[in-house]
Amino acid sequence: MELKQLFKNIDFELKQGNLNQKITEVKYDSREIEKDNLFIAINGFEVDGHQFIEQAIKNGAAAVVIEKDLLEYQTGISYIKVDNCRKVMAELAKNFFGNPLKDIKLIGITGTNGKTTTSYLLYNILKEAKGKAALFGTIKNIIGEQELDSSRTTPESIDLYRYFSQMREAEVKYGVMEVSSHALDLYRVYGMKFAAAIFTNISPEHLDYHKNLENYREVKARLFAQLSQAEFAVINLDDSNSDYIKEKSGGKNYFYSLNAKTADLYTTDYELHQKGMEYRTGGKLDTFFELNLGGIFNIYNSLASILTAKLLGIKKDTIKNALAKISSVPGRFEIINVGQDFQIVVDYAHTPDGMKNVLETASAMEKNRLIVLFGCGGDRDRSKRPVMASLAEKYADYTIVSNDNPRSEDPENIFAEIKKGFSKKFNAYEIIPDRKKAIEKAIQIAEKNDLVMLLGRGHEQYQILKNRKIKLDDRQIAHQAAVEMKGI
Known part of the structure; x- marks a missing residue:
């Protein structure tokens, strides 16, 4: 498709180049650019796509969409300036794929x-x-x-x-x-x-x-x-x-x-x-x-x-x-059952409202004790951390606090903010940073007719620690821990 067809009904300024240039693909990741592709320099959460224009051109980009004026424009490349690259990307995508x-x-x-x-x-x-x-x-x-x-x-x-x-x-x-x-x-x-x-x-x-x-x-x-x-x-x-x-x-x-x-x-x-x-x-x-x-x-x-x-x-x-x-929705009040004499439920609840909903449901179920494991994500809304602790104290008989996805935050800082939500006299909880060990502990201490709730990660299969991801699935760990507990 030619650039002039791609930009049909879109406001733009041609800074340099030819609108008759043929485009074979539209992409926003410079690493994926190939010959005669159009590169869109969008602003991400952490990086600005304008920083990768040179890399995109080296990889074969024939045209570039920008929302900032550049100090230098390479010869032979078409540059199209727009007010908002993200908004225009949606319009370009619609045109490129024929609506x-x-x-x-x-x-x-x-x-x-x-x-x-x-x-x-x-x-x-x-x-x-x-x-x-x-x-x-x-x-x-x-x-x-x-x-x-x-x-x-x-x-x-x-x-x-x-x-x-x-x-x-x-x-x-x-x-x-x-x-x-x-x-x-x-x-x-x-x-x-x-x-x-x-x-x-x-x-x-x-x-x-x-x-x-x-x-x-x-x-x-x-x-x-x-x-x-x-x-x-x-x-x-x-x-x-x-x-x-x-x-x-x-x-x-x-x-x-x-x-x-x-x-x-x-x-x-x-x-x-x-x-x-x-x-x-x-x-x-x-x-x-x-x-x-x-x-x-x-x-x-x-x-x-x-x-x-x-x-x-x-x-x-x-x-x-x-x-x-439908027997269940992955990671949403998902029951883990290997024949143990207590219940294990994995749920994605990671907000105060979501946590309250699942704990109210758990409290209404027939059970002995309610054991809750939860954590709070790093680099996210900090105000919910003590609120979730107070909910655990209200509904659970015993609570284990562990890592969710700490991301770039120090887990100890997250735990400190969670602890603020527990009352001063409350001691029916412990902190086990290692999520795998925390899940194993929750299942090891479970007795007949107890209900173990593993909250926050649901279907997720990886945990984000600093700048790396490790394989970690609450459901798999819980299943294996329950199997080992029964000696299957």
């Missing part, structure tokens, strides 16, 4: 908690109804039968459009995508056409980045502002921010609730038990559902997916059959 979303119904899901589970449930319903579907999110990216690794909740715009192009080629008509606040703020989904958007909830998270809850909420609402009247929003009526999301929405609004009969879908009666839940819905769908998932929070997640599926025209029996087949 594949015009042939796809994409459902975006945003909120602090519940995005992954809701997307997983809806993906399975769509797969049941349509034969194949796509999923883009925290755990993995799936297009039809093809599974791809997931390095972040929402990929960059050029990567997303590449996925959408693959969907079109594979004739996958429906996709479900988790949309993070970072993705919205960094224009990763800028200008994308969503058939529907789901709002789960908002509680304090990523405040190290967004600075305050108001900014965080405003960014989340941008997904709904992208909707047109031909599209729809599915909103959690029970969340205090539902009116705000409704006001910002450009689409038709529908609501779900645990018990408000004014909602479009609500529960009239529900029961939680050891193996899952069952409830009856009212509103647009009057029927009975059984799921192999625990927790009131998963009633909300399932209601969101059910209402969305219903509005997409999927039949009741198809929805029920799909949900009944």
